[in-house]
């Protein structure tokens with residue numbers, strides 16, 4: 001882990017102006033440019049009080065983001081749930097602690113809202129995310145993901 005890099009990183013609230021930077025990081029990670037998808041996601045997360053989304057900046061450039069909200073859910077899940085919806089770090093800055101730094105920061109935001117449990121969903125094949133969440137202390141939860149295929 002490169003501490004020099006982390007010392008230069010600042011974490012702040014995500015703003016709608018960060019859209020282009022997030023689209024760029026996503027494109028560098030997954031190889032597809034999806035501005036409308038991210039615009040909609042930022043709008044959905046937009047409620048200042050519920051959205052806990054943050055970005056990591058290096059020398060004024062956004063190099064990572066974490067999107068999260070505080071919410072309840074149906075099916076008996078109480079109001080004190082923090083959701084980590086998505087996280088991404090610029091490939092040039094990965095494996096240097098940036099995602100961990102952002103998670104610690106969003107954790108503090110969640111705690112201010114008395115969140116006791118944080119949930120996230122990870123695709124089975126997304127091993128980088130799976131390893132990351134495991135490394136920072138996530139374990140398998142007691143919700144089961146069900147799906148029904150219409151075709």
Ligand SMILES: CC(C)(COP(=O)(O)OP(=O)(O)OC[C@H]1O[C@@H](n2cnc3c(N)ncnc32)[C@H](O)[C@@H]1OP(=O)(O)O)[C@@H](O)C(=O)NCCC(=O)NCCS
Nearest residue numbers: 026087088089094095096097098099100128129131132135
């Ligand atoms: C998963 C991800 C967020 C991790 O970010 P990061 O800043 O590199 O993570 P950190 O440096 O804080 O890693 C902390 C720990 O997580 C684990 N980890 C992180 N990335 C890993 C990987 N690719 N493979 C295995 N373990 C990994 C390691 O244990 C690491 O600790 P270590 O460096 O001491 O070994 C980053 O790889 C990413 O953005 N991946 C793409 C995720 C995605 O598809 N997002 C949606 C579109 S942008």
